[in-house]
Amino acid sequence: MSNPDFDLYQVSEDHDELRAAIRNIAEDRIAPYAAEVDDQARYPQEAHDALVQTDFFAPHVAEEYGGAGADALATCIVIEEVARVCASSSLIPAVNKLGSMPLILGGNEELKKKYLTPLAQGKGTFSYGLSEAHAGSDTASMKARARRDGDDWVLSGQKSWITNAGVSDYYTVLAVTDPDGARGRNISAFIVEKSDEGFTFGEKEKKMGIKGSPTRELLFDNVRIPGDRIIGEPGTGLQLALQTLDHTRVTIGAQAVGIAQGALDFATGYVKERQAFGKRIADLQGLQFMLADMAMKVETARQMVYVAAAKSERNDKDLGFFGAAAKCYASDAAMEVTTDAVQLLGGYGYTQDFPVERMMRDAKITQIYEGTNQIQRLVMARHVLSS
Structure with a gap:
């Protein structure tokens, strides 16, 4: 491979x-x-x-x-x-x-x-408009449309779960430009500006975590896009979108590593200070084993992310596998590490007085966005089977 x-x-x-x-x-x-x-x-x-x-x-x-x-x-x-x-x-x-x-x-x-x-x-x-209400993992089934009108394009439809929507000034948006064309080869990419007439946003989603990053729908009501704002040739949008994800899944792996490291750091400091049974709880072997496993997962995830980052920089042929693997492993590790961090703090870990409960909520999304971890495993399996 x-x-x-x-x-x-x-x-x-x-x-x-x-x-x-x-x-x-x-x-x-x-x-x-x-x-x-x-x-x-x-x-x-x-x-x-x-x-x-x-x-x-x-x-x-x-x-x-x-x-x-x-x-x-x-x-x-x-x-x-x-x-x-x-x-x-x-x-x-x-x-x-x-x-x-x-x-x-x-x-x-x-x-x-x-x-x-x-x-x-x-x-x-910048933000990225790919997913729709009924086209998340199956991006090729998107319903957003862009039709030619002279030298321009007219965009209609919606996009869902868009990170930093409403804050960003520019949006890369994928839309079907040839409804009768071959599936997946009939989609194009455009740059939409926040100020474009007919472009609005839905209400902010009420989320479990990453609450400081607004997530909203993008709504397009016959938005006129100048012809020079198409990215690449018509029909190449989905290929561009998938190539993009090969590179940016690595960054979500990095985010997951950071969340996990933050939780590990805080939990380590806590157990060094907390006293029980007449000694630091850090001296209890059972908790030491938990910390060891947490640290091992964080460092393994970091190594995978950094290797994938090197492959992204070189645009290696097997980036697809390594990007998916780094994102999948690191996000699963982040969920496990933050959950254990909450456990190490006991009742305090369950309160908002300490950051680990926030980190646990934030970690969950890394297993879902930029392709669920089930999709990542499909991506990896296809690479394995094709080798």
């Missing part, structure tokens, strides 16, 4: 310095607001501003468009470190990459300059 000689990644001194920098920013300027953001279900504007001011808002954008030009591993480290203190805030750089990736993969130079430049400067935020 892959050549082991080319599966390695290298964490450089620059990556280590990057981690130290973003960790300081996350702890000083994002963590203090995490509980409030969750409690009030409000957008983490403090994190947004901090990330813009420090060039971590969309670090993946190339230097030629004014971006930091961070490689895939560096981008994962940014997302991981922000997620360690606030999962909602980590979706800012993660979704900026998700929304802009089809443009990076398939857009022409003029379109890239027009939209990647303000993204890099923090003047415009």
Whole structure:
């Protein structure tokens, strides 16, 4: 399936310095607001501003468009470190990459300059419109339509579960452009601007976790899209969407690693201080075994994510398998680790006075979005069977 000689990644001194920098920013300027953001279900504007001011808002954008030009591993480290203190805030750089990736993969130079430049400067935020109410895992069955009208396209329909909807200025939207065409080859990708007439949003979803990141429907009522805002050729949209997910599933793996690390860190500090039976509960072997298993899962997940990030950077042929594996394993690990962290805190872990219950709620979505883990296992199985 892959050549082991080319599966390695290298964490450089620059990556280590990057981690130290973003960790300081996350702890000083994002963590203090995490509980409030969750409690009030409000957008983490403090994190947004901090990330813009420090060039971590969309670090993946190339230097030629004014971006930091961070490689895939560096981008994962940014997302991981922000997620360690606030999962909602980590979706800012993660979704900026998700929304802009089809443009990076398939857009022409003029379109890239027009939209990647303000993204890099923090003047415009990207979101991604693929899923629909009845077309989540089965994306090819989408109902949104874009019909030609002269040089323009007219877009109608809706998209569901869109992260940072209403906040973002730009949206990559997939729609059927040839209703009679071959399934999956009749879909095109467009950039829609928040200000486009006829483009509105549904109410905010009331969610279990990542409450600081708004999730809403996108509603299109005959939205006129200039012809130069199509990404790539007509009919190539779904291929672009699937290629995008191969790359961005790695970033969700990084988010999951960050959530799990944050829970492990907090639980470790707690058990070192908590006294029971005349000694620290950290000295109880049963709890030590729990911590060991948690740490092992976190580190295994991190290794998988970093290998997948290296493959994303190189655009390796087996990225599809490794991206799915990293996302699937890391999110399953995050769910297990955060659940154990709640358990280690006992009754306190079940209260909102401590962050691990928030981390447990946040971890759950990583098993669901950007392809459920059942879909990830299908993706992996197909790679195994085709090798």
